Amino acid sequence: MRFSAPRSLSPSPVRGKVRSRSTFGLQSGSEDSDYDSDSNSNSYSSSDSDSACSPSSGASTSASSSTDSFCYASDSDVPIPPPNPRRRSQNPAEQQYIEETVAAIRLRTRHNDPYEEWEKQTRKDAFRTARKELSATQIRLRDQKASTRGREQQRLAAIHAQQMAEVQAQLEVMRLKQQKDESSLREAWKVRDKKVWDRIESVIKVEEDKVKARLEQERKLREEEERVKNEAELKRKLAEEKKRQEEEERQRKEQEERILKAEEQKREEEDERQRLEDERIRTERLQSEEAQRQKLGITTSDEDWKQARANLRRLKTDTMQVIKSDKAAKSEWGTYRRKITPKIGQITNDSRAINDIFDQLILILHPTDRPPHHEKIYTALLYSLAKAILLQAETEVTAEKRSAIPLAQVAFKLLEKLDGFAEIFFAKLTQRVGGWPIPAVIPTTDHDGTQWGADGDRIKAMGYRKSQIGEGLETTGEYTARISGIMRLYFHILKIEPTYRPLHPMFQLPRYWVWVSRLMDERGLLETAIAPHLLYTALDVLGSHARELWGHQWNKMLELIYEGVTVGFGNGRQIGGQSPEGTGARLRVQFEVERIVVGHA
Incomplete structure (x- = not known):
């Protein structure tokens, strides 16, 4: 370990006899200031002289010619400063202590510790090696991450492409089926209309022929003077026929109304029975899942x-x-x-x-x-x-x-x-x-x-x-x-990702999946006119984002929604019922589902 001490310049004879004084760490204002100043000046001048003239000082001899330092040949040549009358004399013990102190300082300032030099060099080499290894490791990790990321992106792209192909194929099948059904319905309606009109025209023709034949027979049997009477009789018969037809039409309509009422009552009873059955199944399912829901906090x-x-x-x-x-x-x-x-x-x-x-x-x-x-x-x-x-x-x-x-x-x-x-x-x-x-x-x-x-x-x-x-x-x-409007605000809140802390469960993004799944499971809500409006709002705000988040599972949900607004569930009951408001909203939901699917193609 190295030690260092300040060195003062040796006094030059040319500059006079004013010399710097060293107190060796003692305060100049102490009681022994005169003594210490004198003794320390002598001993430190001697140490400077030795240091400046020693071989270990390197080129000190050559540099002395260009500086104010002065080097004596030996310690005996150093002039003794004039005594200071204010100083007290030094005893031999004090003189020896000062000389030993100066010698110890000189030894410490000249000492060179090889272990310390080796330790510094070792630290530099170790730092250089560690930095090189760190750079190599970071490059290798970065390359590995880039390779892994590329493979993962390729895998996801392949999965997305496959899912998109499946959805497009399903949509194409559904579109072809719909076109086929529409064609068959049109043909059936055309055939039915033709049969109805043919039957009506044949009945009219038969009735007209009958009337004409009867009139012609009556005209031939009676004379001209009975023509007015025959015409009155004909009018009376036509009025009776019309009345009879009206009565038959009224009875037919009453029969149709009774049939429609019976069918409507039957349908209502079936719906009520289905609702009670669904409620029973739902209650049993909730009771069976109650323990698990309580355990999971659902x-x-x-x-x-x-x-x-x-x-x-x-x-x-x-x-x-x-x-x-x-x-x-x-x-x-x-x-x-x-x-x-x-x-x-x-x-x-x-x-x-x-x-x-x-x-x-x-x-x-x-x-x-x-x-x-x-x-x-x-x-x-x-x-x-x-x-x-x-x-x-x-x-x-x-x-x-x-x-x-x-x-x-x-x-x-x-x-x-x-x-x-x-x-x-x-x-x-x-x-x-x-x-x-x-x-x-x-x-x-x-x-x-x-x-x-x-x-x-x-x-x-x-x-x-x-x-x-x-x-x-x-x-x-x-x-x-x-x-x-209010539900659109709610869906936009669910769409925002938290930055400060997780929100209340009712305002977290999973509530969107819960909302859609619950609505699709509730028959009483789906048949209301507002249900397709809210479905359109939900799909407009979060439909595409949900497809990116939940992937294939959300595609299944979209298929279920699309079926509900096009074909219907059960007995053909479509989402939104038969009201004009529900019909218009169903079309918007259908277009929105198609937009989400096509937009991610």
Whole structure:
């Protein structure tokens, strides 16, 4: 190990007798400053002289001619400085200690440790070797990753191509079958029409021939004076014939109506029997899977609806009624609520505007310039925030579906950031659109088993609201447009990937699969006119993304949906029923399924 010490220049005779003094680490202001200065100057001058003239100093002799340093031939030639009258004399022990110290310092400054040099060189070599091995390893790993990625992409491309070929082949088979069925139906209708008209014309011709023959016979048998009487008789008979035909036609129509009513009643009984059978099978299946569902944490549609309904009732009774009954709390809640509503209306499809609105809403709910809100006021503000977002979706998204994207981004950020907002938002969502976010059929009793009130509580629970145009409930068109706008917002929220933390299970992407599968399994919901509208909305927002995510399984779901809107299930019952609204929505669903399949070809 090396040691170093500062060296002072040897005094030059040319420069005079002023010499630098070394205290060897002692303070110059101590009591022995005079003594130490004198003794240290002598010994250090001697060490400098020896060091400068020693062979180990390299080219010191040659460099002395160009510097102010001066080298003596020996220690005896060094002049003795004049004594300082202020210094005390040194005893031999002190002189010897100083000389030994100087000698020790000189030895340490001149010492060269080979092990230390070897250790430094070894470290450099090891670092160089490690860096070379690291570079080689990184290159090898990068090449391996690139090769693996290429093989995986080729494999996925082959799988996608095979699946696309299978879907196209199935679609082609279904298209050919549909064309064949349509051709056979047309031919059958043509044959039937021809037979009917031929029979009608033959009957008319026979009747005309009969009348003509009878008239001709009567004309020949009677004289001219009986012609008027014969004509009157003929008119009477024709009137009776017409009356008889009308009576027969009336009886025939009554018979057809009785047959249609009997068939309709039979079909209704069959549907009711099928519904009860499906309900029984579904109940047995749910009972058999109950233990497994509880183990996996999976809930049914009825359980989800009851939980949302219970949360809504708890919010209204435990929070909103308490806030509205307290004048001070109601005033504070109203002040901040009036700040929330304009912010929601200012949302535009701009990332900076979205972030600004989000930050402003967070400051309203978590103010930094005052103490935090009381728990109930905070919950009431979350309730108002959820209501404002849903009302904005009812107005803007219904008019322009692209406006759901920025509104969904703000809602997603709030769901991700605000504690307790997810349960409140989903409860409010269920209140505004009924059981469609789950989806679930509203039962005949409330979530706690009590009967619905007489003032249309069940109709309200189904999502119906008062009409904005006239009195009474909103029409089917108004109801469908409003529900579709809110559900489009919900599907856009499911589409966004979380960045801060996982959201509530009701707002995670797997809920999209649950929603579609539950809807396709619920006959009562599929036969409503709004079902194909919501299916189209779901496919328009997440259909292509779901196909990329779930692949072949989603293709099976698309096949089932396509069959439901084209051929129908069971007795030919198509999705959306026979209403005009359902027919138009079925066509949109059919085109959307074809677009998704062809778009990924």
